[in-house]
Amino acid sequence: xxxxxxxxxxxxxxxxxxxxxxxxxxxxxxxxxxxxxxxxxxxxxxxxxxxxxxxxxxxxxxxxxxxxxxxxxxxxxxxxxxxxxxxxxxxxxxxxxxxxxxxxxxxxxxxxxxxxxxxxxxxxxxxxxxxxxxxxxxxxxxxxxxxxxxxxxxxxxxxxxxxxxxxxxxxxxxxxxxxxxxxxxxxxxxxxxxxxxxxxxxxxxxxxxxxxxxxxxxxxxxxxxxxxxxxxxxxxxxxxxxxxxxxxxxxxxxxxxxxxxxxxxxxxxxxxxxxxxxxxxxxxxxxxxxxxxxxxxxxxxxxxxxxxxxxxxxxxxxxxxxxxxxxxxxxxxxxxxxxxxxxxxxxxxxxxxxxxxxxxxxxxxxxxxxxxxxxxxxxxxxxxxxxxxxxxxxxxxxxxxxxxxxxxxxxxxxxxxxxxxxxxxxxxxxxxxxxxxxxxxxxxxxxxxxxxxxxxxxxxxxxxxxxxxxxxxxxxxxxxxxxxxxxxxxxxxxxxxxxxxxxxxxxxxxxxxxxxxxxxxxxxxxxxxxxxxxxxxxxxxxxxxxxxxxxxxxxxxxxxxxxxxxxxxxxxxxxxxxxxxxxxxxxxxxxxxxxxxxxxxxxxxxxxxxxxx
Numbered sequence: 001x002x003x004x005x006x007x008x009x010x011x012x013x014x015x016x017x018x019x020x021x022x023x024x025x026x027x028x029x030x031x032x033x034x035x036x037x038x039x040x041x042x043x044x045x046x047x048x049x050x051x052x053x054x055x056x057x058x059x060x061x062x063x064x065x066x067x068x069x070x071x072x073x074x075x076x077x078x079x080x081x082x083x084x085x086x087x088x089x090x091x092x093x094x095x096x097x098x099x100x101x102x103x104x105x106x107x108x109x110x111x112x113x114x115x116x117x118x119x120x121x122x123x124x125x126x127x128x129x130x131x132x133x134x135x136x137x138x139x140x141x142x143x144x145x146x147x148x149x150x151x152x153x154x155x156x157x158x159x160x161x162x163x164x165x166x167x168x169x170x171x172x173x174x175x176x177x178x179x180x181x182x183x184x185x186x187x188x189x190x191x192x193x194x195x196x197x198x199x200x201x202x203x204x205x206x207x208x209x210x211x212x213x214x215x216x217x218x219x220x221x222x223x224x225x226x227x228x229x230x231x232x233x234x235x236x237x238x239x240x241x242x243x244x245x246x247x248x249x250x251x252x253x254x255x256x257x258x259x260x261x262x263x264x265x266x267x268x269x270x271x272x273x274x275x276x277x278x279x280x281x282x283x284x285x286x287x288x289x290x291x292x293x294x295x296x297x298x299x300x301x302x303x304x305x306x307x308x309x310x311x312x313x314x315x316x317x318x319x320x321x322x323x324x325x326x327x328x329x330x331x332x333x334x335x336x337x338x339x340x341x342x343x344x345x346x347x348x349x350x351x352x353x354x355x356x357x358x359x360x361x362x363x364x365x366x367x368x369x370x371x372x373x374x375x376x377x378x379x380x381x382x383x384x385x386x387x388x389x390x391x392x393x394x395x396x397x398x399x400x401x402x403x404x405x406x407x408x409x410x411x412x413x414x415x416x417x418x419x420x421x422x423x424x425x426x427x428x429x430x431x432x433x434x435x436x437x438x439x440x441x442x443x444x445x446x447x448x449x450x451x452x453x454x455x456x457x458x459x460x461x462x463x464x465x466x467x468x469x470x471x472x473x474x475x476x477x478x479x480x481x482x483x484x485x486x487x488x489x490x491x492x493x494x495x496x497x498x499x500x501x502x503x504x505x506x507x508x509x510x511x512x513x514x515x516x517x518x519x520x521x522x523x524x525x526x527x528x529x530x531x532x533x534x535x536x537x538x539x540x541x542x543x544x545x546x547x548x549x550x551x552x553x554x555x556x557x558x559x560x561x562x563x564x565x566x567x568x569x570x571x572x573x574x575x576x577x578x579x580x581x582x583x584x585x586x587x588x589x590x591x592x593x594x595x596x597x598x599x600x601x602x603x604x605x606x607x608x609x610x611x612x613x
Contacts, residue, residue: 010051013038017055021062032063036070043074050078053085057092065104068096069111076115089115090127097131102140109135109143113150125158136167141176148182155186172201177216180208184223202227206241214250221256229264232271238264239275246282251294254282255301259565266561276309280316292331299334300569306341308561318342322354323366332362333369340373340380348377348384356391360398367402371395375409382416389413389425396432403432404439407446414449415548423456430459437470444482451486452544455493464490464501473509473518481521484509488525489540 016035023031060071075089096108109131135147155161171183209220229235245257258279265275286298306312321339323332343351359370378385396403414422426449436442454460464487473480487505491498509522528536559568
């Protein structure tokens with residue numbers, strides 16, 4: 001763009017601005033729209049409009065507010081080229097903050113507080129405080145609400161600003177619920193902070209909560225959590241005041257009220273169980289509304305209460321949580337998780353039959369949840385371990401695609417069975433081994449179990465021979481390491497049959513270009529065998545006992561009552577974890593056990609061997 005063309009464009013724009021200024025009602029004429037369009041075009045191209053600044057501001061003053069915001073936007077673009085323009089823009093906005101029209105006052109304040117600051121920080125801070133103070137005390141509720149919404153941004157930029165506190169104290173009694181809630185939030189910090197609310201302010205919110213609409217109640221309730229109830233009698237009185245909110249048509253009010261009740265009742269352990277039992281009815285009412293997303297949220301919160309107080313399960317009908325055909329996948333998975341915590345010795349077999357149907361006919365996600373639920377039932381009811389294993393075997397017979405996931409869950413079911421009985425059931429799964437070759441997790445899980453029951457399974461050497469044939473150190477490092485452990489365990493039980501297999505594995509494990517984990521593990525095991533076989537045997541026993549220890553529960557990091565009415569319950573990360581993955585050899589306690597037992601062993605590589613005698 002040549003200077004001549006730039007001057008021509010600016011001259012044309014100047015003529016358009018003068019035309020608008022000479023029009024008594026610019027908002028009603030076509031000239032203003034064309035002028036604003038041309039201004040935006042030139043400003044976005046980077047033209048320096050400082051020579052037309054006076055005319056632009058005069059036009060902005062005569063515009064309706066919607067058009068004026070566009071003009072202010074144009075001026076803000078020019079501020080990057082000329083800070084003086086930004087200063088004039090700030091002065092214009094300060095004038096608009098004193099306008100007779102409330103909407104203009106609010107919008108001008110919003111622009112003033114959100115525009116980038118190109119002035120000296122302290123100077124601009126004084127401008128903002130000067131505009132915010134009268135806005136917080138404005139007679140127009142919309143202006144007060146806007147100022148209250150902007151105050152956190154200003155405080156984050158400049159600090160606490162103690163000069164606002166006297167105004168905030170008065171605004172706690174404001175007739176507008178959003179202003180009142182905002183004032184309380186600013187006085188007590190962010191929602192959920194450790195600052196305790198005074199009894200006086202809490203009483204104000206409690207008295208006003210029934211006088212405001214649903215959305216305002218949703219703002220009040222989180223703030224009320226900052227109050228600490230001192231006695232059970234006081235809590236009972238507060239609960240009687242808020243009880244009707246549990247039947248409110250707005251679910252945000254219902255869940256907010258339950259969150260407040262739970263957090264306050266948690267201070268009184270003797271009262272908490274009864275309080276939790278009383279909250280199941282509002283959640284079941286929400287489930288009955290039929291909306292699937294709401295059903296999921298309600299069931300997730302009911303499950304949280306159920307985990308915190310298992311006695312609640314006795315008051316629920318477990319058949320109400322059976323899946324329906326029309327339920328979407330995530331809702332079915334939530335119902336399955338609840339069924340696990342509702343299993344008893346009386347209904348266990350019936351629930352297992354139901355989970356079996358989900359596993360063989362549902363989607364992959366639902367089938368995996370059902371299989372995991374079957375394995376988890378054995379932790380809660382060890383007497384159901386054998387029926388659970390039979391169901392898992394039947395699932396493998398009916399659905400090939402899900403077999404690898406079944407193998408990762410079998411070990412949980414075997415924990416509570418005697419070795420001979422467990423091995424007898426486990427050997428029935430050997431017919432499905434062809435389906436786990438492509439799953440490293442399934443192969444690792446299978447090898448751990450096989451190492452545990454090597455003495456009871458006559459087929460062990462033949463299975464190990466096949467696994468050794470298809471497993472390469474470079475492509476399946478973790479599987480190869482687990483194969484070393486399993487073969488060594490079988491060697492101690494069947495030395496004549498497994499000696500050559502173990503020697504071949506160790507020779508390959510110390511070859512060229514072998515991954516470091518395989519090389520290090522082979523060296524450690526070989527050093528143990530050459531120096532102290534009893535220590536090697538002790539190491540393996542400790543390792544397998546770790547994985548089959550009934551005291552080692554599944555760590556799923558489930559949400560607790562303190563997470564009530566939060567996204568942690570709605571989108572729990574523990575659902576996506578691998579709860580069947582108890583500490584593995586290369587992580588957690590499995591690795592620690594091995595290192596502790598072998599920390600004084602030599603790290604020198606063994607000579608290549610063909611067999612272990």
